[in-house]
Amino acid sequence: MGRAPCCDKANVKKGPWSPEEDTKLKSYIEQHGTGGNWIALPQKIGLKRCGKSCRLRWLNYLRPNIKHGGFSEEEDNIICSLYISIGSRWSIIAAQLPGRTDNDIKNYWNTRLKKKLLGNKQRKDKQARRGTSITTSSNSSTGLLIKQEITKRGTITNTNTSGILLNSNISMVPCADYNIISIDNQNPYWPELPVLTPSPYSNDGQPCYNDHSSIRRLLIKLGGRFTDDHDHDEYDVVGSTTGPHIPPPPALPAPALCNSAALFAQQAQYNTDNYGFVPQMLEHGQSSSSTSQLAELDHQESCIYNSVPDAQVLGGLEFLYGEGSTGNISKIDGIVNNSTTTTTHGTAEMGWGAEMSSMVYSTTAPNFVSEYQSAQESYMS
DNA sequence: AATGATTCCAACCGCCATCGT
DNA sequence: TACGATGGCGGTTGGAATCAT
Numbered sequence: 001m002g003r004a005p006c007c008d009k010a011n012v013k014k015g016p017w018s019p020e021e022d023t024k025l026k027s028y029i030e031q032h033g034t035g036g037n038w039i040a041l042p043q044k045i046g047l048k049r050c051g052k053s054c055r056l057r058w059l060n061y062l063r064p065n066i067k068h069g070g071f072s073e074e075e076d077n078i079i080c081s082l083y084i085s086i087g088s089r090w091s092i093i094a095a096q097l098p099g100r101t102d103n104d105i106k107n108y109w110n111t112r113l114k115k116k117l118l119g120n121k122q123r124k125d126k127q128a129r130r131g132t133s134i135t136t137s138s139n140s141s142t143g144l145l146i147k148q149e150i151t152k153r154g155t156i157t158n159t160n161t162s163g164i165l166l167n168s169n170i171s172m173v174p175c176a177d178y179n180i181i182s183i184d185n186q187n188p189y190w191p192e193l194p195v196l197t198p199s200p201y202s203n204d205g206q207p208c209y210n211d212h213s214s215i216r217r218l219l220i221k222l223g224g225r226f227t228d229d230h231d232h233d234e235y236d237v238v239g240s241t242t243g244p245h246i247p248p249p250p251a252l253p254a255p256a257l258c259n260s261a262a263l264f265a266q267q268a269q270y271n272t273d274n275y276g277f278v279p280q281m282l283e284h285g286q287s288s289s290s291t292s293q294l295a296e297l298d299h300q301e302s303c304i305y306n307s308v309p310d311a312q313v314l315g316g317l318e319f320l321y322g323e324g325s326t327g328n329i330s331k332i333d334g335i336v337n338n339s340t341t342t343t344t345h346g347t348a349e350m351g352w353g354a355e356m357s358s359m360v361y362s363t364t365a366p367n368f369v370s371e372y373q374s375a376q377e378s379y380m381s
Numbered sequence: 382a383a384t385g386a387t388t389c390c391a392a393c394c395g396c397c398a399t400c401g402t
Numbered sequence: 403t404a405c406g407a408t409g410g411c412g413g414t415t416g417g418a419a420t421c422a423t
Contacts, residue, residue: 015416016391039408055409056392068390091411106412107390 013048017057021047025054026062034058060101067099071108079105079113 028045035041039051047054060066071079075097082093088109090102097105 014393016418037408050393051408052394052410053392059410060391088412102411103391110413111389 011048012042012050012053014050014053017049017061021049022057022062025057029058029062056103060103065099066101068104071112075100076113079109080117083109083113 024045024047025041028041034055035044037051038055041047041051041054042049049057078096079093082089082096086092088106090106090109094100094102094105
């Protein structure tokens with residue numbers, strides 16, 4: 001016995017929408033709204049359509065201020081960066097691109113961006129197979145500046161403006177221009193993290209989301225759960241059976257969290273508030289890239305990371321960074337920083353994104369990880 | 382010009398989460 | 403608490419449009 005259909009399949013029209021149907025739906029919603037019930041909507045209007053179909057048509061096509069096609073380089077970059085960071089969470093990615101729908105972005109990714117990236121990867125793979133090389137290139141398709149060095153020992157050093165870090169067993173070594181990550185050091189250190197203050201929302205009376213409770217709400221929404229839903233003395237993510245028992249976090253500013261977590265936090269509020277999100281975090285990230293600001297970031301971060309035990313810094317979010325948060329930490333730095341990473345070629349590069357994906361996105365298609373990782377590798381190479 | 386291959390995207394499907402009773 | 407209805411999301415598909423031969 002299968003699931004009951006959401007509508008009478010025999011009496012609903014399928015396939016492309018006619019202009020008359022569009023007009024009916026659009027004018028009704030503009031006058032009356034959806035009434036909070038998509039299933040009942042087509043009957044009210046006199047459309048022989050499934051309610052879900054109406055909803056999809058409205059959201060993806062009829063809704064005001066929808067943009068179709070003509071993705072800019074900047075949008076490409078955002079999509080690529082977010083895909084690498086969070087995987088195929090199209091609705092979240094769409095929230096960062098005003099006027100774009102998740103369906104549009106998904107189609108764009110599947111038909112173009114993925115091929116671009118994988119095409120680049122294949123070219124790079126061929127190059128790598130031909131022998132050791134040092135290359136510096138500007139990726140015209142994504143607008144990313146990429147510098148790659150393949151050393152004799154098979155170690156790759158990547159410098160890219162997106163600042164994505166995919167590695168385990170990493171730590172920082174001071175460097176004049178970049179943060180150099182060395183391998184197999186047990187001291188976790190995260191490269192430049194953005195200061196997300198002032199909050200994009202703090203100026204208009206909206207609450208700030210750079211706090212633990214917001215991120216917590218977000219993680220819950222994304223599928224995590226805290227045992228302190230009833231008792232605020234524990235921060236323990238259900239599902240992480242081996243996870244450490246973490247004491248309540250200190251009141252730390254957003255830099256204690258990685259970019260992606262902050263992104264998630266903003267998205268959580270976006271989801272809560274439905275619409276109206278302005279992706280100022282990205283703008284902020286761009287605007288905070290000056291040398292002095294980065295130096296200030298470095299200072300703040302070193303203070304945070306050096307003075308607070310790791311578990312407290314993570315404040316219950318340590319699962320984002322993999323098992324044993326006080327040991328080797330893997331993460332993706334996000335989309336706003338410059339960083340240099342050194343990775344061991346050929347090792348399992350399951351960084352923050354992949355771990356997050358495997359946990360939060362456990363219901364996605366089986367081939368998700370391989371494609372996702374492939375895209376990550378491609379993006380990195 | 383004909384035809385097969387490929388690309389693109391609107392729409393559908395099914396699963397899961399949430400809400401209301 | 404259980405269960406059905408609904409919303410939301412991501413994956414997939416069908417067919418039109420475009421390209422290559």
